[in-house]
Amino acid sequence: MKSLLLTAALAAFAVTAQAQTAAVPRTAADQIATKKGPLTVQPITHGSVVFTWNGKTIYVDPYGGAAAYAGLAAPDVILITDIHGDHMDTKTLAELPVSKALMLVPQAVADKLPAEYKAQVRILRNGQRLDTLGMTVSAIPMYNLPEAADAPHTKGRGNGYVLNLGGKNVYLSGDTEDIPEMRALKSIDVAFVCMNLPYTMDVNQAAQGVLAFKPRIVYPYHYRGQNGMSDVGSFKKTVNTGNKKIDVRLRNWYPAAQ
Known part of the structure; x- marks a missing residue:
């Protein structure tokens, strides 16, 4: 009898745990057509x-705990933009x-990642590109203006990324202001642009940067300051x-904040 009660208790615990994981809210995914099938865009958080x-x-800056990723496939590629905890979240990675x-x-992220990941790491510096798994990943600068040694994000430390996926160029700003390198981007189909003071840029800066490089689609993200x-409504109106x-x-x- 005790064995049956223990089995039932464990089963109930497992069901409860699964329900708790499944209950973590997640915004609905979008799909964008490419030459090699749809690109599914699943917002997670921040x-x-x-x-x-x-x-x-592809996971970008996995953060906020594994429950937010429940039901999603394991990553083939992980992109990390910076050393700050809302980008390089070693607890979530674990x-x-x-x-x-x-x-x-x-490089700055590679230097701080736990040793267990070293064999999986490929370092990309600003300006470098990698062709892998049918996609192209280009690392571009992300930094604060004016440039200063004590800025939250200094030039060269972190990466923004441009992915080419089936002929579509996808830009991930990382933590940046409307730097010349962002404004000079060409042929961006989908952009993810940050806007949170005092760490990155304000809404108007973000809008003016977007108006300069003219992506076909833009998602404001990373907007909690x-x-x-x-x-973000004002951002949309300005753009x-x-x-x-x-x-x-x-x-x-x-x-999860709602």
């Missing part, structure tokens, strides 16, 4: 997003099935007043 494309799964993933990171959420052709997609990157 600066974290998961792409599924051509049979591969909870996720990442043992077979290629980790593309800047010291004083709460940035006004579309300047260019009605840019598809500004407002998604809830903080569903």
Whole structure:
């Protein structure tokens, strides 16, 4: 009898744990057509997003605990932009099935990752490019203006990324301001652009940067700052007043906060 009660208790615990994991809210995914099938865009939280494309799964800055990734495939590639804890979250990495993933990171991140990941790491510096698994990953600068040694993000430490996935160019800003390198981007199909003071840029800076490089689709993300959420509605209005052709997609990157 005790054995049966223990088995029942363990089963109930497992069901409860699964329910708790499944109950973590997540914004619905989008799909974007490419020459090699759909690109699925799954917002996670803050600066974290998961792409599924051509049979591969890409995690960007996995953060916030494994429950946010419940039900998603294990990553084939992990991109990390910076050393700050909302980008390089070693606790979340330890909870996720990442043992077979290629980790593309800047040198500063590689220097701080636990030793267990070293064999999986490929370092990309600003300006470098890697062709892997049918995709191209280019590392570009991300930094604060004006440039200063004590800035939260110094030039060369972190990476923004441009991915080419089936002919579509996808830009991930990382933590940056509207730097010349961002404004000079060409032929960006999908952009993820940050806006949170005092760490990156304000809403107007982000909008003006987007109007300069004219992505076809833009997602404002990473918009929680010291004083709460940035006004992404104002961002959309400013962008579309300047260019009605840019598809500004407002998604809830903080569903757990609702």
